[in-house]
């Protein structure tokens with residue numbers, strides 16, 4: 001079941017701020033995605049390759065699918081034909097494989113580099129030097145680098161979360177000076193999207209506020 005009222009108010013709020021809403025539908029049924037689609041939503045985010053590859057053919061072709069999970073190189077091929085934006089690119093080997101599969105599919109694939117901003121050890125991602133190296137290298141012509149993605153610490157400490165978002169925004173500004181095509185900043189989820197927008201997010205990934213808790 002979708003939360004229609006939440007969707008309408010969040011969408012309005014984000015439209016007014018010029019921020020793109022990615023509705024995170026992982027673990028949720030195709031019927032929920034369709035219900036949100038019928039309210040006008042077109043950008044959906046999924047975390048698992050197999051789940052996305054199964055859902056995509058069952059749903060309208062004009063949905064823009066965002067892959068927001070950790071992507072293993074050997075699975076890129078399953079989403080390469082149709083994926084709209086890959087948010088979580090966190091290694092050069094994955095980037096290389098995305099480039100290869102994009103060429104195979106005779107297309108370019110838009111990508112965001114995931115940056116490690118949280119204090120927690122477990123989060124995937126590059127650091128600043130690695131981002132700069134990739135951007136200066138320009139080695140992957142069919143993997144279009146469009147911006148950065150990050151996840152803040154899972155914490156009640158709002159000043160910590162804010163400082164992590166701010167650091168990511170600063171990194172994007174630097175990245176933009178190397179590559180002006182780096183314009184997307186994917187940060188903010190159900191619990192922290194307002195904070196993320198205050199700190200310069202251009203794209204938020206919201207699941208539970210729209211689709212209910214995943215349990």
Ligand SMILES: *Cc1c(COP(=O)(O)O)cnc(C)c1O
Nearest residue numbers: 024068189190191205206207208
């Ligand atoms: C699950 C997930 C989200 C959405 O989380 P909610 O708290 O349900 O809004 C956003 N981004 C990523 C990377 C996720 O895995």
